[in-house]
Amino acid sequence: MTETGVARDLMRSAEIKQIVRSAYAAVDGSSEMVAQKLYSPEELAQVPQGAIEGALGVGNHLRHAEIDAGETLLDLGCGAGIDTILAAQRSGPTGHVIALDFLPEMLERTKTAAAEAGLANVEPLEGDIEAIPLADDSVDHVISNGVINLAPRKARVLAECARVLRPGGKLTVADLTVAEEELPTEILAHPATWAG
């Protein structure tokens, strides 16, 4: 790619991040519709209401996650914290979950939810998923729900996941994919579809 092309790509990348940031910051967190669709009543019974109302994931990856007691997990784009809470309960007091998000508002919600759930093994961390502020080989398991598709540079995100995972580490994610045929241009050009 030419220097001009790289610069244009980075500008577009910054623009997408700003769209996503603004859209998520504007969410009022007053709906249970997503959580009711994705999680069982038993799972929801373990989670504080604020995290339920803020659920914006696209799947229930934790049903398939092999979480061992004592694991260090990284929740990539933790949002209001529903998956962080469920994972922290499963990793137990000897494990812990690093809840990463680029929005302080979301980290505050996760912190509140963890306190309400009586969990001392949740560590909120502000940062960009394209430049995870953690050391190499520092995590056993990366989880994420509906977040990677929001990143302008997905290969970079996955490379960062590989960097912070210990060899033998696990990745369990839910994410949105699309078919080969593209949606109409008017929809793809709408800012809301970059955040949703």
Added chain:
Amino acid sequence: MAGALTERDFVAKLERAGFTSIEILERSAMGVEDCSRYPLFTPDVLDLMRTLIPPEQQQTIGTAIVVRARLDRHDCA
């Protein structure tokens, strides 16, 4: 949604990052009405979707997948 990859591209990027034993464990169709559950999809973009996407495609405009993988080594990232 506008930035989402195809499943094939998603798996290819995982492989390039050094992940192995990649399994797709769930696939759930996501339609326009599913999008309406999310506050991130504004009413105007939902209206655009209902207007511009053919009715027969509105049930599946994307697919939510659950993926599990392992990292064997650090030499591909």
